[in-house]
Amino acid sequence: MRKATFLETQNRKAPTMKRLRELEHENGLLKLLYTDLLRKFSTMKDGLTRSARVC
Secondary structure, three states, X not given: OOOOOXXXXXXXXXXXXXXXXXXXXXXXXXXXXXXXXXXXXXXXXXXXXXXHHHX
């Protein structure tokens, strides 16, 4: 059996590398979403805590 050439190896890796970049991008978006939600819920919690103290 012959050894795969450099280009053949790179051609097999290309879809994997593309998928890795896509996953890294999605991961970045999820981190932004999580941070935004955390900030919103923290604000809501602070508001509820303040209103509970008034009662």
